[in-house]
Amino acid sequence: MFHRFANPARFLRLAAAVQPWAAGVTVVLLATGLVLGLVASPADYQQGETVRIMYVHVPSAWMAIFCYSALAGACAVALIWKHPLAGLAARATAPIGAAFTFLALVTGSLWGKPMWGTWWVWDARLTSVLVLFFLYLGYMALDNAFDDPGRGAKASSILALVGFVNVPIIKFSVDWWNTLHQPSSVVKMGGPAIHPSMLTPLLLMGLAFTTYYVWVLLIRIRREIIATKIRALQMRQAAGQGAAAPAAAPAPGEAR
C-alpha cells in the first residue's frame, strides 16, 4: 500500500478526494469542541475560567510534538528509501508544526501569567519546547539554503533526525525536573485525571487540530508536487532553448 501512493499522480488524485472531507470534519470538530470548551464546560475549581485556555494550548502542544515526529519519520524514509513523496511531506509538515509550536508557546504564556504570575520561566519544559520551535525554523532555513533542492533536503533531514532527541526530553521534562509546568493529566497511569466535562472538549479539539493538519498538509504536498513539476519543465525548456540557440551558450573556457 505504501508504494501504491508513492506515485505523485496517484497521490494527487487521492489528495484531491480526501481534502474536502478533512476540511469538513475539521470544521465540525472545531465547532463542537469550541462550544463544549467555551460554553458547556465548567470553570476549574483551582484555575477558574483560565482553564479554557487549555482547550487550545494542550492540543497545540500535542500537535507540535506529533508534527515533529511525523517530520522526523518522513525525513528518515526520504533519506533511507529515497521515497519521492516523503521528502515533500516533510517539507510540507514543517511550517504547520512550527505554527502549532508557536501557538503552544504563546497560549502557554497567556495561561502562565494569571496562574504562575509570570509570562515565561526558563524551566525544562518551556525551554525544550522553545528549542523545538527553533528546530523547525532551522529545518526550514536549511531546506531552502541550497540551490540544489536535493542537497537542501538531505542536510535538513539530518538536522530533523538529530533534533528528534528533543522530543522525549519535552515529554518527560515535567517528570524529570521540578517545574512550574504541571505533569500530564490525560496520558498517565490509572487513566486521565480530568473530568469528562473537560476531557471531551479537550479531545475534540485535539482531533480537530489533527484533521486540520491533514487538511493543510494535503494542500501543501499538492503544492510541492506541482512545484517539482514546474522545476522539471523549466529545466527542460531551458535545455531546449540552449539546444535551439547554441550561439547564446558560452563557449568552452569562456568566463561566465
Added chain:
Amino acid sequence: MDALTSYFYMDGYAGFIWPAYAIVTAVLVGLWMISRRSLRDAERTLDTLSPPEDRQ
C-alpha cells in the same frame, strides 16, 4: 445582556483567554490561506508552462 457581558468578562480573565483564542484562530486561518494561495499560484504557473498534453 448582563449574562452575556459577564460571560465575556470570564471572571476577570478575559484579557488572557480571548487573546489566546484570537491568536490560535489568526495563525490557523492564516496558514490555511497562505497554503491555499501558494497551491493556486503553483497551479497557474504550471498551466502557463506546460502544453495541454502534459497536464494531469
